[in-house]
Amino acid sequence: MCFCDVLPHLLLCYFDAKAATFEDETLAPFIPARANSGLRVVGRYFAPFLVFSGIAVLGYAGFQYGAMLYEQRHLQTLWRQQQRTNHAPDQRAAVEYGGLTRISIPSIDLSAVIVEGTDVSSLMIGPGHLTGTAQPGESGNAVVSAHRDTFFRHITKLSPGDHIMIERDGQTFIYAVEGFRIVKPNEISVTAPTNDTRLTLITCDPANYPGPAPQRLVVISKLVSPETAPPSVAESEQPQPQIRVKQTAMDKATVRGAAQ
Numbered sequence: 163m164c165f166c167d168v169l170p171h172l173l174l175c176y177f178d179a180k181a182a183t184f185e186d187e188t189l190a191p192f193i194p195a196r197a198n199s200g201l202r203v204v205g206r207y208f209a210p211f212l213v214f215s216g217i218a219v220l221g222y223a224g225f226q227y228g229a230m231l232y233e234q235r236h237l238q239t240l241w242r243q244q245q246r247t248n249h250a251p252d253q254r255a256a257v258e259y260g261g262l263t264r265i266s267i268p269s270i271d272l273s274a275v276i277v278e279g280t281d282v283s284s285l286m287i288g289p290g291h292l293t294g295t296a297q298p299g300e301s302g303n304a305v306v307s308a309h310r311d312t313f314f315r316h317i318t319k320l321s322p323g324d325h326i327m328i329e330r331d332g333q334t335f336i337y338a339v340e341g342f343r344i345v346k347p348n349e350i351s352v353t354a355p356t357n358d359t360r361l362t363l364i365t366c367d368p369a370n371y372p373g374p375a376p377q378r379l380v381v382i383s384k385l386v387s388p389e390t391a392p393p394s395v396a397e398s399e400q401p402q403p404q405i406r407v408k409q410t411a412m413d414k415a416t417v418r419g420a421a422q
Contacts, residue, residue, distance in 0.1 A: 230312065233287045237262065237275035245332060263298055263330040265289060265306065270316035280307045289313050295353060295362075298328040299335040303356040307364040310375065314365040317381060326361060326383050337361045337383035345378050352380045359385035 241262040263276045276298065280290040289308040296302030308314040320339050328335040337360070344367060345352060352362055361383045366375035 230286055230288075234274060237277075237288065238264075238273075241275050241329075245329070261331055263291075263328060265298070266327040266329065267320070267324065268327075269321070269324045270319050272313065272316065274308075274313050276306060285309055285312075292353060292364075296355070296359075298361060299330060299333065301359045303354065303360050303362055305353045305362045305364065310366040310369045310379075314363065315369065317363060317365055317379065318367075318369055320381060325386075326363075328361065334387075335385060336387040338386045339381060339383045341382050343380040343382065345380055347376075347378055349378070352382075361385075 241264050244262055264273065265276055266273045274288050276291050277284045277288045278291050278293065280292050284290040285308060289306050291298065292305035292307060295305040298304040298306065310317075320342075322339050322341065324339045326337040326339065328337070343352060352364070363381040363383070365379050367377050367379035368375060369379075
């Protein structure tokens with residue numbers, strides 16, 4: 163669950179408490195004194211509690227965003243080092259991170275290192291590659307998810323023809339956006355294998371929906387450069403290491419929670 167899912171509920175509780183302390187002069191004569199006094203007592207003690215709870219939630223969200231930025235900056239530094247040397251800069255990075263993949267979308271000013279997995283921990287670090295789908299840059303359907311209020315917050319501004327760049331192992335793969343789909347959270351057909359080379363981006367929709375979003379926005383793009391992609395991991399039997407925070411299966415539950 164992302165912060166935009168929690169904030170509306172917190173605000174509603176706060177305004178409900180404030181409404182409980184509001185005295186309407188036109189109704190005051192009709193409200194029993196005991197009931198009016200009870201509302202005042204509830205509002206007096208409950209409203210400050212909600213205020214402090216809001217501060218705590220904001221602090222927690224700020225800490226998470228700060229940790230996310232720190233991790234991304236660290237991964238971006240490792241990625242640049244790996245591009246220069248074409249291998250991990252040190253043994254620790256080689257074991258912990260492996261080969262790094264970066265996604266860049268110039269039209270929405272996005273640049274982030276992709277992590278492996280679409281669980282909550284993974285998506286708090288970066289866009290997550292859906293385990294079981296083709297690796298970005300390989301033939302097949304590579305699926306990447308991210309939160310609507312972090313890395314994919316401007317994804318709705320994409321237009322057909324916009325370029326999406328995947329950079330890994332010293333190579334650059336350029337995809338062009340072809341279309342968009344709105345699907346239900348349990349719709350897994352968009353993650354199915356394909357015969358072409360495509361990159362599928364998934365996030366929650368609508369972007370400004372209060373609480374858990376009822377649908378998913380799917381951006382479909384296809385490889386335009388180079389014209390021929392390398393074979394997938396399953397075909398070459400040479401797995402490409404990725405950042406792995408937690409192993410997840412490609413199933414309905416994964417798609418349902420991938421970008422909340």
